Amino acid sequence: MDMRIADYIRDNRSRYTRQALTDQLLAAGYSREAIDATWAVLDTPDRDATAGPSFWGRFWLFLIGVNVVVFLGVLLLSGMLTALAGGGAILAIILAVALATFALVAWGVVALTRPATLSRRTALAIGAVVPLFFALLVGGTCYALVGGLGVGGPTQKPGTIRLTLEAPLSFDASGSGNCVPQPDGFSIYSGEVGRLDGRPVTVSLDVARAPEAVESLSSNLIIYLLSETPDQQEVSYTSSQATEVTLDPNATAFAGSLTFTDLAPAERLDPSSAPDSADQPISGTLTWKCG
Amino acid sequence: MVVVLARIGPVTVYTHDLFTLLGFAAGLALYYRALRRDRVLDSRIVLISLAALLGGAVGARLITSWEILDDINQAGLPLTYVLTHGPRSILGGLAGGYLAIVLSKRALGYTLSTGDYYAAAIPLALAIGRVGCFLSELPLGTPTSLPWGITVAPEAAAAFAYCPGCDGPMHPSMLYEVGFHALAFGILVWRGPMLPVRGDTLKLYLLAYGVFRFLVEFVRGNQVQAFGLTGPQLVLIPLTSLLIAHFARRLLTHAYRLPMPDRPATAPGG
Numbered sequence: 001m002d003m004r005i006a007d008y009i010r011d012n013r014s015r016y017t018r019q020a021l022t023d024q025l026l027a028a029g030y031s032r033e034a035i036d037a038t039w040a041v042l043d044t045p046d047r048d049a050t051a052g053p054s055f056w057g058r059f060w061l062f063l064i065g066v067n068v069v070v071f072l073g074v075l076l077l078s079g080m081l082t083a084l085a086g087g088g089a090i091l092a093i094i095l096a097v098a099l100a101t102f103a104l105v106a107w108g109v110v111a112l113t114r115p116a117t118l119s120r121r122t123a124l125a126i127g128a129v130v131p132l133f134f135a136l137l138v139g140g141t142c143y144a145l146v147g148g149l150g151v152g153g154p155t156q157k158p159g160t161i162r163l164t165l166e167a168p169l170s171f172d173a174s175g176s177g178n179c180v181p182q183p184d185g186f187s188i189y190s191g192e193v194g195r196l197d198g199r200p201v202t203v204s205l206d207v208a209r210a211p212e213a214v215e216s217l218s219s220n221l222i223i224y225l226l227s228e229t230p231d232q233q234e235v236s237y238t239s240s241q242a243t244e245v246t247l248d249p250n251a252t253a254f255a256g257s258l259t260f261t262d263l264a265p266a267e268r269l270d271p272s273s274a275p276d277s278a279d280q281p282i283s284g285t286l287t288w289k290c291g
Numbered sequence: 292m293v294v295v296l297a298r299i300g301p302v303t304v305y306t307h308d309l310f311t312l313l314g315f316a317a318g319l320a321l322y323y324r325a326l327r328r329d330r331v332l333d334s335r336i337v338l339i340s341l342a343a344l345l346g347g348a349v350g351a352r353l354i355t356s357w358e359i360l361d362d363i364n365q366a367g368l369p370l371t372y373v374l375t376h377g378p379r380s381i382l383g384g385l386a387g388g389y390l391a392i393v394l395s396k397r398a399l400g401y402t403l404s405t406g407d408y409y410a411a412a413i414p415l416a417l418a419i420g421r422v423g424c425f426l427s428e429l430p431l432g433t434p435t436s437l438p439w440g441i442t443v444a445p446e447a448a449a450a451f452a453y454c455p456g457c458d459g460p461m462h463p464s465m466l467y468e469v470g471f472h473a474l475a476f477g478i479l480v481w482r483g484p485m486l487p488v489r490g491d492t493l494k495l496y497l498l499a500y501g502v503f504r505f506l507v508e509f510v511r512g513n514q515v516q517a518f519g520l521t522g523p524q525l526v527l528i529p530l531t532s533l534l535i536a537h538f539a540r541r542l543l544t545h546a547y548r549l550p551m552p553d554r555p556a557t558a559p560g561g
Contacts, residue, residue, distance in 0.1 A: 008552040015547055018329060020487030028552045043330040105316055112324045118332055125334035126323070129341065137312075265492055 005030055005038040039157070043076050051123035055116045059127045063107065066131055067099045070139035078143050088271075095142045102134040156180040157254060159290025161190040163203055166283045171196050176205070179254045179290035184208050186253030199235075200226045203286060207247065219245045221260055221286070237282055240264040257287040293426045310387055310423025318416030325408040335399045342395035343388040350387015351379040354520030354526055381417065382504070382526055385497065411479040414496065418472035425465035430512035439463065462510040471503050487550030494534055501531035 005025060012021055018039070075092060106234050115123035162176035174196025179186040185208035192200040202223045202262045221243070225235040239245065242262045251257065261283040297304040319340070326332040396402070425431070431441055433456055440460025475496055479485075484492045505527045513521040541547060 002555075004553050004555070012550065015489060016487050017484040017489055017492075019483055020549055024549045025552055028554050030552070106402065109316065109320045109323060112320050113327045113332060118327075119334070122332055122334040122337075125337040126332075129337050133341075 001041045001110060002030070002034050006042060007034055009038065009042060051116050051118055051120050053116050055123050055127065059107075059110065059115070059131075062128065063103055063131045066135050067103050070135040071096060071099055071212060074139045074143050077240050091142075095139070098138045098142065099135060102138050103131065106131040106134040157291035159254070159288060161188060161193055161203055162285075162287040163190075163193050164202065164285040164287075165196075168280060169282055171201065171284070173201070177288065177290070179288060181253040182208070188286075196225055199228060202226065204256075205286065205288075219247070219258075221245060221258075221264065223282070236266045237263040238266055242281070254290045255288065257285060259283075259285050307423040310426070311420045314416035314419035314423075317419055318412040321415055322408055322412040325411070326405065329408075331334070331387065331403060331405065331408075333401070335401045336405065338399060338517065339392055339405075342391040345393020346394075347384040347388030350390070351381070351384035354383025354386065355380045355522060375426040376478065380503075380523060381420075382523055385413070386530060389497075403487035406493035407484045410493040410496050411476055413493075414472040414476040414479065414500075418469050418476060421465050421469045421472065421522070425463065425469070428465070430456050430461055432456070432512045433463035433510045434459050435462045435510070437462070456512060463511065464507055464511045467507050467510075469502070471500070475499065476561045487549055488541065491538075491541065494537060498531060498534040498538070501527050501534065505531070 008025065009021055022035055022039075026032065071092075074095060075088075078091075108128055109169070113126055115126055118126070156178050158176060158178050160174055162174035163171065165171035171194065175191055175193035177188060177190035177193070180189070185206070187207070188205040190203040193203060194201050202224045204220075204224075206220045208218050219239065221239050223237045227234040240261075240262070242264065244261045245258055246260075247258045248256045262281040263283065264281050293306050295304070296306045296309055322340075323332065326336060392406075412543055431443070434440075437460075441463045442460050443457055479492070479496065486492050486495060508521050508524045508527075509521075511521065513523065516522045516525060518525075
């Protein structure tokens with residue numbers, strides 16, 4: 001190793017690129033072989049400090065272990081484990097496939113770094129963080145998608161939502177939606193159930209109640225009239241203190257109806273624009289049937 | 292438009308999210324491979340990478356938060372809504388990731404510049420991710436009569452609340468970006484670091500992307516916010532100004548003149 005080359009590289013490698021330093025050394029008259037040999041010596045890791053081939057055995061144990069833990073954790077927290085007969089088995093299989101796929105991705109990323117030739121600490125950091133990151137990403141995403149199923153509870157189901165509004169809006173249409181049972185009630189979300197004045201209409205309903213008493217229910221109903229052009233205002237109607245919601249006594253998360261009166265319009269985004277029929281409270285009926 | 296790539300029972304695989312994930316994985320793999328090749332992979336790099344991811348995720352939401360603050364206040368939502376549900380911006384992601392890297396390196400005492408190792412990984416990731424945008428977002432761009440304008444089906448356009456040019460051919464602005472990033476990736480892989488100072492190749496790419504993105508925004512179809520400029524354009528002005536100032540300082544201080552090494556010793560008698 002040429003000490004003059006080595007000193008030059010050590011003094012400047014933190015600021016300048018390898019190629020720039022090499023080009024400068026070549027311009028100074030040093031041979032390519034001498035320069036490359038010096039780089040190789042300076043870059044050679046200490047063999048006694050590398051992770052070695054035994055890294056892979058520990059890595060596979062960790063990779064499998066972390067994915068099994070995440071898999072079981074998501075199954076428990078999401079309620080899939082107790083709802084295997086109710087569709088949870090399919091979700092569990094999907095989760096397992098997703099975890100396995102991204103475990104392979106994690107292995108690929110780690111393999112590209114050739115960790116067996118790195119220092120033990122570096123190899124440990126890469127071998128631990130990359131699989132953990134992907135496992136948590138997949139597990140967290142699945143948990144967020146599935147949500148809390150509840151112990152033995154059914155999953156959400158798609159269905160049809162029908163909304164009827166009384167004058168002055170006079171609207172009666174239906175569209176697709178989802179019924180989502182919750183531990184203490186249920187939620188109904190629709191896609192576009194129809195159009196009013198050319199604007200898409202969507203509905204969102206959340207009901208929370210004590211299982212034995214229909215009277216003690218609290219609900220939050222929101223109806224949106226979305227805007228499609230810059231000159232249209234998005235309008236929403238939400239439950240207020242004046243709103244009365246009457247839920248059908250036989251209503252469940254998957255089928256039922258309710259009537260509402262005095263659903264209040266939200267504050268206008270542009271108070272200076274001309275008032276129209278969208279400024280008045282509305283009344284009507286909401287019906288849902290899912291599954 | 293292919294907003295949803297697949298539905299497997301109650302699980303929905305969104306096109307945009309999948310391509311984002313694929314782009315991220317590809318960029319990460321390339322980044323670590325480059326570090327490994329030059330034997331500068333260090334355990335602290337892993338922590339710095341995590342900081343970059345977190346900073347990028349936060350920055351992507353924060354930089355667009357001002358566009359929806361009024362809506363959030365009116366809806367009575369908490370301010371954290373901008374982080375969990377707000378719109379995202381690649382520019383914010385890059386800025387947030389960059390800031391996170393600077394701060395984490397100082398915190399860990401890591402002094403070596405590793406920016407150039409991101410220089411090829413970032414355009415690779417963005418090129419892949421933008422394909423997802425092209426497949427799932429509208430409008431594609433402003434209306435155009437150019438022969439490569441793309442028209443979408445009315446049913447697809449109806450699914451988007453804001454799509455002013457969707458009734459005719461539109462600039463495929465996302466494809467322009469895919470082309471830019473693919474070209475940048477090709478040049479950086481073929482050429483390697485283009486400037487002698489570590490980290491400046493990445494900054495050069497960011498400056499080039501900033502200028503390109505500013506111009507593409509005129510045909511992107513985003514809503515104009517102020518002074519006839521869109522939100523990304525307004526953000527790009529200070530960001531690219533910082534990069535221009537950086538290179539100006541480099542040139543003024545002759546930073547690209549490397550010190551000369553000592554000449555090799557001549558052979559005895561020569």
